[in-house]
Amino acid sequence: MKAAIRYHMALLSMKAEALRHVWRDRKGTGAIEFAIIAPLLIMAYIGSFEVSLGFSIARKVSRASSTVADILTQQTTVDTKTLDGMKDVAKGVMSPFEMTDYSLKMTGIKVTGTGTGIVAWSRDENGGTPYQAGSPVTLPSDISSVNAFIVRSELVVPHELLLFAPGLAANELKTIDLSKTYYFRQRVGDEITCTDCT
Template sequence: MAGLLAGLNRRVRALRSDRAGVGAVEFALIAPVLIVLYMGSLEVSVAMSVNKKLARAASTVADLVTQDETVTKSYLGSMVNVAQSVMTPFRSDGIKVRITGIAIDASGVGKATWSWQDDNTRPYATGSQQALPADLAIPNTFLVRTELNFDHDLLLVMPGAVDIDLRTIHMQKTYHLRQRVGDSVTCSDC
């Protein structure tokens, strides 16, 4: 029995002093953490780029609408294509667009004069009060507000998981711009 214990003791000492394979064990412990960090940084950078493109799309739509004194539903409908074009090279199907003309009265209260959204309905009733940033509520002026909503699907986070809420990021951008010509922008058939 003593010989068996002495042999086992020698093997344990030899195994403890053997350094072969230490790098492989360390790599196996650290690699999953590094891969998750890499995938997470990739997801964050793509989501930030999509968010920036969405902001640019909102400002472009507002800029185009404010260049005319009168717009129509068909013209506003073409703004969905404009927003999708600005979102290139990212996926843009499912982008939701709302455009509203807001007249600000003498007391600084904004009210919707017309509104349109991508399904050709009116999201805000005519005359409904609209919340505005304090800096933009200048009495006796007019604003065009564009609201773009987009659900960005994450690419790499557990692609097979269906019941996880973290697979989609809801993004929304709102942009206000004043008309360029005349006192307001009207919609003839909204």
């Protein structure tokens, strides 16, 4: 009996010594810290990549919308062929990023003597008329033009997050609409007429 008790006491002291040894040993600390910190660093890297890519595309969307409005305000007359060609201009500015399922609306707005905006013509990326001619338009408060002609360019480009749970998240969670609207005043003449807009 005494031998069995001594045997169990020896086992317990060996286990206690082994636990003390593991507790004092610092060799595996780096591996444990790495296992805890590595996923956080990977998530931070992926997040910064997504944010920088999103900012690059947003900058391109802004530049493309601005370019479309700028080109149109340098004209005295336009036609549907010119307006339909603006989607190629926007795609060129957006390069190397692809524009799929985008929305581009161009609107010619005649501002009356009272400062009210009236749609003169409009065109979208599909050749449609998004705004009816003669309908009123609310202009931003910082546009104080009277008896002027303004071109509004609206561009919306959906941006799909590349690394956000691919294959797991629903499309609504992975897609962000990046949009920009510009109002440019006509540079030459009093009005930009569209010769064959309906």
